[in-house]
Amino acid sequence: MKTICGNTYEHYLDMVKNFHGHLAPGMLIGGFMVDAAVNNLPEGEFFDAVCETRACLPDAIQLLTPCTIGNGWLKILNMGLFALTMFEKFDGEGIRVYVDPPKLEPWPEIKSWFFKLKPKKEQNFELLLKQISDAGADFCSLAKVQMKPEYVDHKRRKGFDICRQCGEAYPWEDGSLCLSCQGQNPYV
C-alpha cells in the first residue's frame, strides 16, 4: 500500500477532508507528487517550496511539509501548471515534480479529468479515485532545477508607518499611502 510522506493513504484522505474540505482529485494526486519531491530532495536540511498553480496543490504541500503560505516557506506562482518544486533554502538547488502528459495514456479517467475533457457530471468519480490510487506518481516526472536568485534571498524585516489616509500600520517601503489606499483594496 502506498504511503504519502509517511501517512497511510487512508489517513491522508482524512487529512484532506479536514483541511481542504472535500476529496478533490488534485489533492490526492498532489499528495503523491509531494511525496515524490520529498523522497528526491537534494542535499540539505531546510527546504522551501514553490507551487506553479493555486488550485489544490498548495494545500497538499501545506499538509505534508513544513512549508505554509503564512510562514513564507511556500510561494505560489499562479501559472496554471500542475507542478511543484522543493528547493534547498540557501542555495536554491531543487527538485521539480510535474504532470507529464504522455504518461497519462494508461490512466484515461485521470487524463480526462486533468484536461477537463468531459463535463463534471459525465466523470466516473469512483473510477477516477481508483486510478489515482493505483497510479501514484507514475504519470509524473522529476527534474533537477536551480531557483533564480530572487527566490533564494530572504528579505529583512522593514519598518512600519501609519497610513495617513486610513490610520493603519503598513510597510513604509510601499509608499506614502498603504497599498490598500493606493487602490488595491478589494472593497466597494
Add this chain to the structure above:
Amino acid sequence: MKTICGNTYEHYLDMVKNFHGHLAPGMLIGGFMVDAAVNNLPEGEFFDAVCETRACLPDAIQLLTPCTIGNGWLKILNMGLFALTMFEKFDGEGIRVYVDPPKLEPWPEIKSWFFKLKPKKEQNFELLLKQISDAGADFCSLAKVQMKPEYVDHKRRKGFDICRQCGEAYPWEDGSLCLSCQGQNPYV
C-alpha cells in the same frame, strides 16, 4: 479563559506549532482576529476570506475556517496590512477585522513588536505572549465591508492545451505558450 473558534487557547497553540512551525506572535494575534470575524459574520451560510498580508494571518484563517489557499476560498492580497475579511460568498457582504493602532497603547510589548520598534533580541518574548493572551482582540476593530464584484464572481473551469514549448498542460486562455515559458518561471 478565552477560546479561539471553539478551541481552548492551549489547543490552538498546539495547532499553530504543528502547522505553522513555531509560536509566531502574528499567529496568536491572528487567532483572536479570526475568532472575532467568525463571531460577527453577516447573514449567510458560506463565507470566503480575504487576507491583506501574506505573513502569519493566512495560516490562522486556514487553521480556523474552511477557507484555504488551495480550495480557493482564501485569497491573499499582499498589501502588508494586518487585517482580514470574511464575506458571504455570493453577495459579498463582509466583516473586516483589523489592528487599530491607537488601541495598542495599553499593550506596549505588542505595540513594540507590531511596529518593529525594537530589534528582535531586545524583545521580551514571554511578556509579549502574556500581553497577546490577555489582550485577545481588544486592540482590533471591526467594520462592515462590501466586496468588489470581482471577488464575488466565480470563474468557470476553462480548457487546457499542451504548451508547444515545454509539453505540459496549461490553461489555454493564458496564451500561445504557458506562463512559465512566457518568462514567469522561477528557474535559472
